Amino acid sequence: MxxxxxxxxxxxxxxxxxxxxxxxxxxxxxxxxxxxxxxxxxxxxxxxxxxxxxxxxxxxxxxxxxxxxxxxxxxxxxxxxxxxxxxxxxxxxxxxxxxxxxxxxxxxxxxxxxxxxxxxxxxxxxxxxxxxxxxxxxxxxxQHKNLEVSIRSFKPGDIGLVAHLHGKLYDKTYNFGPLFEYYVMKGLTEFMVNTEGGDLWVALVNGEIVGSIAITHSSDSVAQLRWFVLDEHYQGLGIGKQLMETALDFCKQQNYQHIFLWTVSILNTARYLYQKYNFTLTEEKPNEEWTESQLMEQRWDLDLTTDN
Incomplete structure (x- = not known):
């Protein structure tokens, strides 16, 4: 009361x-x-x-x-x-x-x-x-004073927390159903079986995982950016930018020439960050699996051979 x-x-x-x-x-x-x-x-x-x-x-x-x-x-x-x-x-x-x-x-x-x-x-x-x-x-x-922020590659036990973070955030904020968390967990477990050419990083604030990003191998010259998420309580602190730059630096070190990702149009903050790093929207398709209303999935691409 x-x-x-x-x-x-x-x-x-x-x-x-x-x-x-x-x-x-x-x-x-x-x-x-x-x-x-x-x-x-x-x-x-x-x-x-x-x-x-x-x-x-x-x-x-x-x-x-x-x-x-x-x-x-x-x-x-x-x-x-x-x-x-x-x-x-x-x-x-x-x-x-x-x-x-x-x-x-x-x-x-x-x-x-x-x-x-x-x-x-x-x-x-x-x-x-x-x-x-x-x-x-x-x-x-x-609220954000004396926060110790760090980015590191994933360790045993992190994958489940990354899936949990996705499921919790997307259900609370966007009303995604349990099928979305299954989709995330399925992809993560497949990634764990074969991480060659890729990596997954987690963002920690005072030792607690609050975000993640990953790069997976699509072909010898093409990478896919996946599982980019950040707890809404820690947005605006530059953590998303640190995660993105970690992933892009990795791609350049691996000599990837192109990178793409899939997202949905309602994720305005993430879409803005993709635009900031010169990704361009290349494809759209409807999705009716994750929410009661239709979503629009979007593919964004970035050519790494140009001076970005």
Missing amino acids: ESIQNIENIRKFNRYYANFLGKIDQEIYNRPIPLTEARVITEINLRNGCTATEIREHLGIDRGYMSRIVQRFEDDKIIYKKNSLVDKRQYLLYLTDYGKEVFNGLVENANREVGNMIQSISKIDQSKIVKAMETIESIFSQ
């Missing part, structure tokens, strides 16, 4: 604070630099030499909208681009001298308006507000 009351109180505060922040934003951010664009400028300043994709992921901005923001900033001489030394198809973003002036103006304006907002509040109450904000930030940040 107490837990339900806590949840309701948190939701009540969240509604109040969202409205409160909205009023602050309306006071501080005006055209020609609205809130979202101001946040992008701030991120470019903080992440000097970042990509548009990194900012878009962090702020949750639509791809098309982000593209328009970057184009406008470039046209207005707020930012400039440099080719990435790692991937020449990617551009790193930097503020121009004029862009730094714009950023400093935003900071000054924000400080002035927030100062006006709190000037009628006593110093004691201001301290209480700041302390409460620091407490909220500290408690929530503790």
